[in-house]
Amino acid sequence: MSATASIEGRAFGDHLLLALVILLSIVMIAPVLWVIGLSLKDNTELMADPNSVFHAPYTLKNYINTVGTSSVFIWVRNSIIVSGGLTLGTLILSSLAGYGFARLNFPGRDVLFVIVLFGLAVPEQAVLVARHQIFSMLKFHNTYQGLILPGLSAPFGVFLMTQYFKAIPKELDEAAMLDNASRLRIFWKVLLPLTLPAQATLGIFTFLGAWNDYFWPLISATRKDMFTLTVGMASTQTNFAQSEGIGFLMAQAVFAGAPILIVYLFFQKYIVTAVSGAAVR
Amino acid sequence: MTADIEIRNVSKQFGAMTVLDHLSLSIRAREFIVFLGPSGCGKSTLLRMIAGLEAVDSGEIAINNERIDHLPPGKRGIAMVFQSYALYPHMTVRDNMAFGLANIGVPGKVIEARINEAARILEMPHLLDRKPGQLSGGQRQRVAIGRAIVKEPKAFLFDEPLSNLDAALRTRTRIELAQLHQRLQSTMIFVTHDQVEAMTLADRIVVMNNRKIDQIGTPMEIYERPATKFVAGFVGAPAMNFVDATLDRSGKNATARFADGISVQTEIASSQLTDDNYTFGIRSEDVRIVAAGQGNADGVVDVLERLGERTLIYARLGDGQQIVGSDAGNSRVAVGDRIGLAFDGQKSHLFNETGRAWHAREA
Amino acid sequence: MVDRLATSPTATLAVGVRAPTADIYAPQWRNFIFVAPFLFFFTTLLLFPLLWGMWLSFHKADTFSSGNFVGLGNYARLYHDKVFLQSIWNTFYFALLTVPTLALIGLFLALCLNRRTRTAAVLRTLFFSSSVLSVTIVTLIWRIVFIPNVGLLSTIYGWFGATAPAFISDPSLAMIGIAIATIWWCIGLPMMLFLSALQQIPQDIYEAAALDNANRWQTLRSITLPSIKRTFILVIIIQIVLQFQLFGQAWLMTRGGPNNLTKPIVLYIYDTAFRRWDLGLGAAASEILFILILVAAMAQYLVTRSRGDQA
Numbered sequence: 001m002s003a004t005a006s007i008e009g010r011a012f013g014d015h016l017l018l019a020l021v022i023l024l025s026i027v028m029i030a031p032v033l034w035v036i037g038l039s040l041k042d043n044t045e046l047m048a049d050p051n052s053v054f055h056a057p058y059t060l061k062n063y064i065n066t067v068g069t070s071s072v073f074i075w076v077r078n079s080i081i082v083s084g085g086l087t088l089g090t091l092i093l094s095s096l097a098g099y100g101f102a103r104l105n106f107p108g109r110d111v112l113f114v115i116v117l118f119g120l121a122v123p124e125q126a127v128l129v130a131r132h133q134i135f136s137m138l139k140f141h142n143t144y145q146g147l148i149l150p151g152l153s154a155p156f157g158v159f160l161m162t163q164y165f166k167a168i169p170k171e172l173d174e175a176a177m178l179d180n181a182s183r184l185r186i187f188w189k190v191l192l193p194l195t196l197p198a199q200a201t202l203g204i205f206t207f208l209g210a211w212n213d214y215f216w217p218l219i220s221a222t223r224k225d226m227f228t229l230t231v232g233m234a235s236t237q238t239n240f241a242q243s244e245g246i247g248f249l250m251a252q253a254v255f256a257g258a259p260i261l262i263v264y265l266f267f268q269k270y271i272v273t274a275v276s277g278a279a280v281r
Numbered sequence: 282m283t284a285d286i287e288i289r290n291v292s293k294q295f296g297a298m299t300v301l302d303h304l305s306l307s308i309r310a311r312e313f314i315v316f317l318g319p320s321g322c323g324k325s326t327l328l329r330m331i332a333g334l335e336a337v338d339s340g341e342i343a344i345n346n347e348r349i350d351h352l353p354p355g356k357r358g359i360a361m362v363f364q365s366y367a368l369y370p371h372m373t374v375r376d377n378m379a380f381g382l383a384n385i386g387v388p389g390k391v392i393e394a395r396i397n398e399a400a401r402i403l404e405m406p407h408l409l410d411r412k413p414g415q416l417s418g419g420q421r422q423r424v425a426i427g428r429a430i431v432k433e434p435k436a437f438l439f440d441e442p443l444s445n446l447d448a449a450l451r452t453r454t455r456i457e458l459a460q461l462h463q464r465l466q467s468t469m470i471f472v473t474h475d476q477v478e479a480m481t482l483a484d485r486i487v488v489m490n491n492r493k494i495d496q497i498g499t500p501m502e503i504y505e506r507p508a509t510k511f512v513a514g515f516v517g518a519p520a521m522n523f524v525d526a527t528l529d530r531s532g533k534n535a536t537a538r539f540a541d542g543i544s545v546q547t548e549i550a551s552s553q554l555t556d557d558n559y560t561f562g563i564r565s566e567d568v569r570i571v572a573a574g575q576g577n578a579d580g581v582v583d584v585l586e587r588l589g590e591r592t593l594i595y596a597r598l599g600d601g602q603q604i605v606g607s608d609a610g611n612s613r614v615a616v617g618d619r620i621g622l623a624f625d626g627q628k629s630h631l632f633n634e635t636g637r638a639w640h641a642r643e644a
Numbered sequence: 645m646v647d648r649l650a651t652s653p654t655a656t657l658a659v660g661v662r663a664p665t666a667d668i669y670a671p672q673w674r675n676f677i678f679v680a681p682f683l684f685f686f687t688t689l690l691l692f693p694l695l696w697g698m699w700l701s702f703h704k705a706d707t708f709s710s711g712n713f714v715g716l717g718n719y720a721r722l723y724h725d726k727v728f729l730q731s732i733w734n735t736f737y738f739a740l741l742t743v744p745t746l747a748l749i750g751l752f753l754a755l756c757l758n759r760r761t762r763t764a765a766v767l768r769t770l771f772f773s774s775s776v777l778s779v780t781i782v783t784l785i786w787r788i789v790f791i792p793n794v795g796l797l798s799t800i801y802g803w804f805g806a807t808a809p810a811f812i813s814d815p816s817l818a819m820i821g822i823a824i825a826t827i828w829w830c831i832g833l834p835m836m837l838f839l840s841a842l843q844q845i846p847q848d849i850y851e852a853a854a855l856d857n858a859n860r861w862q863t864l865r866s867i868t869l870p871s872i873k874r875t876f877i878l879v880i881i882i883q884i885v886l887q888f889q890l891f892g893q894a895w896l897m898t899r900g901g902p903n904n905l906t907k908p909i910v911l912y913i914y915d916t917a918f919r920r921w922d923l924g925l926g927a928a929a930s931e932i933l934f935i936l937i938l939v940a941a942m943a944q945y946l947v948t949r950s951r952g953d954q955a
Contacts, residue, residue: 013860021756021767024749028770028828031785034796038788050794050802093682100678105671112679119690121941123889125910126934129917129927130696131689133705153689158682171367174334177668179381179432180355183675189380193371212778214892215910219918233780234896237787246794253784257777264776268769271776276836279882336667350665 035250039063043245062251072255074225075232081144082217082228083210086151090206091199093152098161098195099187103173113162119155124215132219142226150216151209156278157202164198165191197270204267205274211260229256283467284345284358284435285310286331291340293326300326302492303340308470313462316472317479318489319515327489328438328472332361344435355384360429361438364445366421368413374424375409378431395431402464403427419450426461436468443478455481476516480504488512506640510632513562519593521630522568522604526561528631530554535631537561541599543578547629548641560632567628568606570594570614576621580604582614596620700927711924718928728929730904731912734819738890738908741823742830743883749827750834750879755868757835758842768839772832779829779892786825787812787897812898818906822893829893830886834879841875842868874947881944885937909933 038046040058066072100106101113131150132141140146168191176186217228227235233256237249264271286308293301301323308314316324329335331342333354342350349357360381369377375396382392400406403423413421422442429437439458443451459482462469473479479486480500488496488503488511496508507513513521526537529544530551537559538544545561573579580596583603592612596604606622614620631639701718704711722728753771757764774782789796790811798808811821845868853863891910894900900907900915907915909929917926 017756021753024753025767025770028774031789031796031828035785035788038794046794050799053799093685097679097682100675104675104678105669106673106675106679107671109671112683115691116683116686119686121938121945122690122694123885123934123937125889125913125930126937127690127693127697128913129923129930130693130700132918133700133923134693134696149685150689152682152685155686155690169365169367171363171365172369174332174354175361175363175367175369175428176380177334177354178332178359178361180384181380185384187678190369208776212776214779215914219914230778230780233778233784234892237780237784237896246788246791249784250788253781257781260776260778261773264773265769268772272772272836275775275833276840279833279837333666334668336670337665353666354668 035253038247039250039254041247043247046245046247062245062247063255065248066251066255071224071227071232072229072252075227075229078144078147078221078226079211079229082147083207085144085148086210087203087207089148089152090154090157091203094157094161094202095192095195095199096187097158098163098165099191101158101162102165103170103191104183116155116158119153120159128215128219135220141220142223146220147217147226147228151206151213157206160202160274160277161195161198164195168194200267201270201274201277204263204270205278208260208263208271283310285312286436286468286470287341287343287346288327288331289341289343291327291330291342292338293323293330293335294338299492301330304494305340306487306494306497308468310468311466313459313469313471313482313484315479315483315486316470316489317476317483317486317516318474320474322489323492324472324474324487324489325440328361328440328470331436331470332359332438333357358435359438360432360434360436361440362425362429362442364441366413366425366442366445368421368424368428370413373410373412374405374416374427377413377424378428381428381432392431395433396427399427399430402430402461418446419454422446422454426458430465434467436470437465439469439471441473442471443473443475458482476518480516486516488515490515505628507630507638509638510560510562510636513630513632513638517564519565519605521562521564523632524561524602524604526559526631528554528557528559530557534626537629537631539578539598539600540602543598545577545624545626545629547626547631549629549631549639550642553639554631556633558634562630562632562638563624563628565593565605566591566607567625568604569623569625570606570608570612571621571623573619573621576623578604578622578624580620580622582616582618582620585612585614585616587612594620596622697927698931700924701931703924705923705927706921714924718924719932721925722928722932727904727907728909728912731907731909732932734904734906735888735890735908738819738823738826739884739887741820742826742887743880745823745827746830746834746883747876747879749831751838751872751876753831753835754838754842755864758839768835771835774829775832777829780896782825782829783893783896786821786828790821813902815902815905818898818902822890822897822906825897826887826890826893830883834883837875837879837882838872841872845871877947878944881940881947885940885944888933888937888940909936 034053037053039062040060041053042057042059042061045052045057101109101116135141135146140149172190172194173186176190181189211228212230213228214230214234217231218234221227221231224232224235233252236252288304288306288308291301291304292299304327316327318324326335330337330350333349333352337350340350341348344357344359369380372380378396378399379392382395387395396409397406400409403426405420405423405427408416408420408424413424416424422445425442443454446454455478458471462482471478471482480503483500485497485499486503487494488508490509490511496503496512498506498508503512503516507516510523514523524537524539526539526545528551529536529538532551534546534548535551535554536544536546539561547561569576578598580598582594583597584595586593586595587610590610592608592610592614594606594608594612594614596606598604604622608614627641629641633639702713702715704714704717753767757768757771788794790808792798792808792810795808797811801808809817811817811824849867849871850863853867858866889910890908891914894906894908894911895914898906900911910933913926913929913933916922916929
């Protein structure tokens with residue numbers, strides 16, 4: 001009797017949890033579907049009846065307009081250059097420094113590493129004002145180096161690579177030393193190939209972060225032709241109501257969001273690892 | 282290629298802790314030397330100092346009369362096999378072996394020839410294009426040895442290389458290592474905490490304990506005439522019996538008396554001994570099982586261990602002291618039996634408070 | 645040298661000038677080369693601006709001149725600036741809205757989706773997917789949800805003949821609207837952190853509990869939740885640090901309005917430093933934010949380091 005009751009209770013609880021998860025899933029998906037729906041609708045029809053989203057006719061006109069707006073391609077190009085440059089730079093600097101901190105000894109190493117760790121706790125906003133002023137003096141605003149260089153100072157990559165190098169058995173270095181390999185050769189031929197998973201994680205994480213970054217590009221790139229995609233899209237958003245129409249804006253959002261979501265589906269494992277790692281440190 | 286190795290007065294500290302305290306040791310060319318000792322005795326540290334992986338705090342190490350302790354590891358002309366093998370995971374077996382040779386500019390043709398020769402010796406030509414991850418533990422072990430062989434080093438260093446293998450493979454590899462030494466005629470230094478490996482492989486064993494060398498000698502010297510109580514207890518299974526004894530030094534040879542009136546006539550000269558209180562030591566195979574009342578002492582059997590060719594008898598004396606004796610493989614003794622124990626005076630040992638040992642005069 | 649070698653090889657070993665012994669782990673200056681490139685950027689673009697920012701906060705400065713020393717003047721101005729005080733309150737209010745919600749929903753999702761089924765894997769992917777979008781896209785999506793007439797919300801309300809709450813323009817609802825968009829955007833991370841914590845609980849504890857006839861609620865309360873207590877605190881702190889840096893959502897959805905009611909500290913900094921070019925005041929405000937975040941980061945450090953004690 002009581003056994004049956006508990007099984008029924010369990011089934012009821014399961015259904016309740018399931019319903020909640022489904023509800024949350026709908027909250028996650030519905031806005032995106034809504035946006036995709038709007039992006040496929042003609043603006044005048046939409047203004048007349050919002051419910052027209054749910055039925056034909058659908059049109060690709062908004063996407064054609066998006067692609068036809070030359071600025072979007074310039075912004076995409078800028079984003080690729082900035083994110084790619086920052087990713088490459090971060091991988092090189094972090095690998096070298098990670099190897100240095102994990103494997104080599106030099107005067108003041110431990111103190112320096114603590115200072116670098118402290119850098120993890122410094123929020124971007126605490127350095128922004130001064131950085132902006134320095135870049136003004138160097139005339140770096142509205143240049144690619146102006147958008148790339150600040151990201152190279154972030155300590156997370158160094159922290160990640162140091163941890164990763166430390167996890168590789170020291171005997172490998174020692175065996176290579178007995179094989180008469182120099183420090184540089186050990187780094188390049190023996191250890192670096194073993195850090196590929198960490199390189200992938202850090203690379204994707206850095207690229208994604210740079211691609212989505214909004215604050216620094218907003219204050220550094222003030223010329224329209226130097227906007228990144230994120231800033232450029234935000235700039236068209238500002239004149240929301242009187243703009244080319246909601247469908248057009250939504251097509252832009254889909255156009256900008258879809259590639260990132262596709263990349264996410266492919267590299268999910270690395271992205272989740274990196275984001276969680278960056279958060280916990 | 283082979284070489285003698287000279288270690289002079291070497292010390293090592295880690296922070297405030299002394300790991301090695303003024304050690305000296307001469308290793309002859311073509312010798313198979315085993316560093317034997319419990320973990321933490323400094324044997325691996327000493328090996329790594331020869332390899333150049335640990336700095337020498339004081340003292341000197343020379344190979345063929347040339348000091349090497351100021352040279353980096355790669356310039357010492359030695360090869361090392363690590364406990365974890367330390368194969369480069371992303372390189373094929375061939376590349377693992379070629380790496381060290383390429384680093385010193387050996388021509389490709391020569392590298393190729395040496396790799397093939399090593400692969401032939403170790404019976405692994407079919408493994409050359411695999412990566413370490415695709416190999417079994419035993420195969421990785423061979424690759425690690427192969428990587429050492431191709432360098433044609435002045436000396437081979439082995440850091441507990443068998444400890445990651447299962448029991449059967451360990452025995453086989455031990456024999457192969459002995460054959461390899463025969464074949465290469467190279468100086469080899471082998472670190473282990475396993476006394477069977479030490480006894481079976483070594484020309485000479487260096488027994489280390491507590492920052493020092495306790496004894497250097499051939500396996501049988503170590504076994505039969507251990508220099509200290511530590512060596513006596515560490516080498517041999519089951520461990521040597523130790524009993525507190527007072528000595529009667531009135532005769533030519535000393536007589537050891539135990540707590541409840543048991544006495545054993547040793548063949549150790551009284552004249553060498555200065556004190557009255559010693560520890561009496563005897564190995565289990567030197568304690569014969571006889572009928573009660575017939576031996577030096579009587580005891581009650583606690584436990585039997587049948588090993589096949591012999592039976593170990595754990596007997597308890599009147600005062601509670603346990604003694605391990607040895608009987609034939611088909612011994613009829615049963616647990617609870619009252620038996621006699623006959624001690625072989627010729628094979629008795631005495632140890633003083635500092636652990637120093639005295640043995641019977643050599644026959 | 646040659647003579648001595650010839651006469652007595654051992655003597656050279658003992659007497660000769662002792663060559664430095666090789667120590668592969670000894671500190672060496674040339675090893676510094678590996679960390680130097682990063683440290684160059686770290687010093688010039690992080691450490692130096694950090695100190696420069698502190699220095700600026702004591703000065704009256706604009707873009708090209710760092711003018712006069714004003715001591716604590718900028719901080720005094722902040723103290724009397726109603727908008728700044730409002731922005732601090734807004735930031736705390738926003739954190740209060742988002743942080744506990746994120747932690748609880750994240751925990752709930754992690755508990756439900758911590759299983760090896762395909763559906764669970766798909767749902768995990770779904771709930772994390774919004775995290776990879778940029779703030780621009782997220783705000784675009786949520787403005788179109790909240791917008792009157794054509795918005796998703798007003799359409800749904802329309803089906804029932806009701807009027808949707810004005811999440812962007814209503815002063816009492818604007819921050820809640822921003823919080824909803826933020827929770828939608830950020831829910832992936834807490835869920836993933838909880839999931840990885842749940843996966844670290846040894847399975848045999850659950851088997852033991854099952855043998856002890858514990859029901860699911862008892863198992864959850866006496867095994868699962870205590871095991872992830874540390875992660876819960878960690879998630880809270882991480883989210884505080886993240887949500888204190890609210891900027892893009894507020895700037896793009898409401899511009900900080902209505903009436904500065906959704907203006908967080910970072911937006912205040914942006915306004916002050918980069919739209920009114922009062923760099924000294926902006927720097928002072930960012931120092932305040934820095935201190936707030938540093939406190940949270942220190943708390944996180946302490947929680948992370950205490951891992952060993954609890955295990």
